[in-house]
Amino acid sequence: MDVLWDSVPSYKPPEPKFDHFCEVCQYPTPDTYTMGFHLSSEVHAQKAASLEELSSEEEAPIVYQPNTSHENDLSNKRKFKQDDPLYEEKDKQPENAST
Numbered sequence: 001m002d003v004l005w006d007s008v009p010s011y012k013p014p015e016p017k018f019d020h021f022c023e024v025c026q027y028p029t030p031d032t033y034t035m036g037f038h039l040s041s042e043v044h045a046q047k048a049a050s051l052e053e054l055s056s057e058e059e060a061p062i063v064y065q066p067n068t069s070h071e072n073d074l075s076n077k078r079k080f081k082q083d084d085p086l087y088e089e090k091d092k093q094p095e096n097a098s099t
Helices: 002-007 032-039 040-060 071-083 084-090
Strands: 020-022 027-029
Touching: 020 032, 027 032
Parallel strands: none
Antiparallel strands: 020 027
């Protein structure tokens, strides 16, 4: 009896072809009409809103943050120059210089 069933081809229904696919809900539809219904549904609107909230939380705006590691070095150099008597002499102009 098994020999008879092996010779009969099994019936597989044709796989449906989906021309449209909702990326938000991972929902396939075969035509534009049902996709329109899906896009106007409350379920789609809720999923789209929650997806927008998640993406806005994950994507932090890019903010320019300058490198300030050298500021301490510069302030130390300035302090040193201000305390240095030779530094003060270089900045002074001769009193008897004519302009």
